[in-house]
Amino acid sequence: MNPSVKIAGIDRPEEMLRAASSRNRDAIQTGRVELRVGSVTDLPYVASHFDKAFSINCIYFWENPVQGLKELNRVLKPGGVLAITVRDGNRYQAFRPKKLANMLAHAEFVNVRVLNNGISAHPLNCALGLKQASP
Ligand SMILES: C[S@@+](CC[C@H](N)C(=O)[O-])C[C@H]1O[C@@H](n2cnc3c(N)ncnc32)[C@H](O)[C@@H]1O
Known part of the structure; x- marks a missing residue:
């Protein structure tokens, strides 16, 4: 809700990255959200x-x-x-x-x-x- 906050997210399988990227497309485009494949x-x-x-x-x-x-x-x-x-x-x-x-x-x-x-x-x-x- 706060536009100045930046969010990074990870998950292991590519398919989760694809699903999350699709749901967060707008926020990724504006640089608010960055998603990667990775392990905790x-x-x-x-x-x-x-x-x-x-x-x-x-x-x-x-x-x-x-x-x-x-x-x-x-x-x-x-x-x-x-x-x-x-x-x-x-x-x-x-x-x-x-x-x-x-x-x-x-x-x-x-x-x-x-x-x-x-x-x-x-x-x-x-x-x-x-x-x-x-x-
Ligand atoms: C039940 S899902 C929960 C997804 C989402 N947080 C939700 O509540 O709908 C668990 C997720 O943990 C991820 N996961 C399991 N081990 C992981 C690890 N070592 N590092 C990162 N993600 C992991 C799985 O790939 C899966 O997407």
Whole structure:
């Protein structure tokens, strides 16, 4: 909604890049959105580049979730914010709030908390963490 914000996105398969590029054609043309093929465990960005990072419904598929979170930590600026959203429920045991919060802590995020959307028909948890600001 803020036209001055620039957004970068990655996914692994070319077909996802094509689908996302088609949906975001206008924003890509104006330079607001840049999409690439890549993996969260080896992000094609320099360190301390982004103010915020967001992922929804993805972390369960990462081959190494903590390594992915560490990569997100690397590309965030000090004080940058990470938000990881997941489905809540028994099918997602490995990503229940405490476990998700521990993963963020292992990836050196601080002030970690997990919020629930409170919608029983579609329960989601969102883990928030900050990259430690420089001393
Ligand atoms: C269930 S889809 C979610 C897509 C979208 N965020 C949504 O909620 O509709 C999970 C996505 O994670 C991607 N993915 C899995 N492992 C990945 C990795 N290591 N790096 C980047 N993307 C990955 C998959 O290719 C897939 O597009």
